[in-house]
């Protein structure tokens with residue numbers, strides 16, 4: 709499957725061109741995936757998502773891609789770009805320093821079609837670790853009491869609160885590639901986020917959930933998850949700190 713097409717940008721004198729290779733695959737009809745190629749023009753600030761949307765607009769509206777915010781906030785547009793998990797809306801073509809930009813669906817996720825993958829398992833697993841503050845009193849919802857935290861207490865978890873659930877960490881994880889039941893770095897990092905929050909009282913129930921043969925001990929500390937996170941979250945570190953709680957080094 710190959711096609712070379714061209715998108716011209718008549719208004720710009722500064723545009724360069726690049727070959728955009730888009731993985732095409734419809735599990736309902738195709739036995740395997742293939743690539744379609746398009747010659748697209750781009751400016752210094754053109755993102756990979758904008759180039760894909762140009763292709764949809766001018767050549768083939770059937771290319772399946774998921775996106776929403778276009779500002780690295782919603783976590784929808786993760787894909788493999790030139791071999792690495794990245795957000796398409798947060799990746800400028802000019803920064804890739806290549807004449808060819810190849811886009812493929814994220815690894816370790818079932819493909820719906822082309823670049824769109826199923827997120828159900830990621831969301832289910834995220835939900836399973838109880839991603840909310842657990843308390844057996846009503847102090848947190850009282851209008852009369854503020855639950856103050858020191859800067860040091862906030863520092864324990866705040867970077868992990870930046871997770872946008874894009875799934876790039878799970879896509880990069882070599883353990884997820886070999887064990888589809890592995891809970892994954894995204895959920896483990898979120899388990900740490902709540903366990904480390906001084907307001908939370910759900911540590912024991914969360915640790916019980918991830919203390920499983922497909923849970924926290926399955927991580928081999930490859931560190932790929934932390935390398936690809938677009939929000940500066942360090943899941944690999946969160947997993948190690950979580951192990952500290954499980955082994956009794958932290959309380």
Ligand code: SF4
Pocket residue numbers: 870871872873874875876877878893894897936937938939940941943
């Ligand atoms: S930890 Fe980072 S890479 Fe993983 S889902 Fe959250 S934001 Fe995405």
Ligand code: FES
Pocket residue numbers: 774775776777778779780781782783784785786795796797798
């Ligand atoms: S479109 Fe929302 S993160 Fe890219």
